[in-house]
Amino acid sequence: MPQGDEQEPPRRVRGRLRQAMTPDPPAAGTAVAPHDWRAARFMVIVAHPDDADFGPAATASRWIDAGSVGRLVCCTSGDQGGEDPELDPLALAATREAEQRRAAAVVGYDEVRFLHQPDGALANELPLRELLVREIREFRPDAVFTHDPEVLFYRGSGVNHTDHRAAGIAAVDAVYPAARNPMAFPNLARAGFAPHKVRRLYLFWPGTSTAWVDVGAAIERKIEALRCHESQLTVDSAFEQRMRDWAAEDGRAIGVAAAEAFRAIVIDDDEDTPAPTE
Numbered sequence: 001m002p003q004g005d006e007q008e009p010p011r012r013v014r015g016r017l018r019q020a021m022t023p024d025p026p027a028a029g030t031a032v033a034p035h036d037w038r039a040a041r042f043m044v045i046v047a048h049p050d051d052a053d054f055g056p057a058a059t060a061s062r063w064i065d066a067g068s069v070g071r072l073v074c075c076t077s078g079d080q081g082g083e084d085p086e087l088d089p090l091a092l093a094a095t096r097e098a099e100q101r102r103a104a105a106v107v108g109y110d111e112v113r114f115l116h117q118p119d120g121a122l123a124n125e126l127p128l129r130e131l132l133v134r135e136i137r138e139f140r141p142d143a144v145f146t147h148d149p150e151v152l153f154y155r156g157s158g159v160n161h162t163d164h165r166a167a168g169i170a171a172v173d174a175v176y177p178a179a180r181n182p183m184a185f186p187n188l189a190r191a192g193f194a195p196h197k198v199r200r201l202y203l204f205w206p207g208t209s210t211a212w213v214d215v216g217a218a219i220e221r222k223i224e225a226l227r228c229h230e231s232q233l234t235v236d237s238a239f240e241q242r243m244r245d246w247a248a249e250d251g252r253a254i255g256v257a258a259a260e261a262f263r264a265i266v267i268d269d270d271e272d273t274p275a276p277t278e
Ligand SMILES: [Zn+2]
Pocket: 005, 006, 047, 048, 051, 161, 164
């Protein structure tokens, strides 16, 4: 029987995500400015369909509205995300891919890529890293959003799904050093996928938050995107309010109405290596 949040009732999914998404509030009296750096091109790498929409969907929407180009990469197609052991996993995967494509259109991604890795059995091994390096070198993002791989236990209670941790560390390892190293997977460079430097990582559902993005009205786009995952979620008024409450809670860290919190990792500082112009 599969295990993890993908198989559990939405209420428990939301409870766990809330624990993961709870930001560390700034120390009393400490003024924190909204995070205002924006990538011209960004990639979101997640384990399952719906992770990106619970994760950085509002930030992605806001950045895309401001002119960024975003792409979504799902390592699995969520083929264990059900309650019925008689269910055909391939049929469920097709349903979840279709749901994720609709949600991605709401957010505004240019494309969704599915790597078709096994749900519940994702592993940070060389074949997955190579697939991710290929995606990164093709799309050439300035920033990559992914799961915080260092979160094993959520604050309070709950275990972070093994696929979330595996996707997060695989994405980090693909970003640095493999994507930028010409001698990593030389078959890719020989096939035309030239090395590429991703400048920043944004880890969502972070253990320790360091950056809060003011998402404003984009929280409504996040809710609309979540509404597309009909096989997993019932987006009723209580769910909608919960999402708005979470965003408001994150927003209080920077004094705005709605925010998303991340652990931001700068790999190439703009002062040392000027960012490419948009
Ligand atoms: Zn997930």
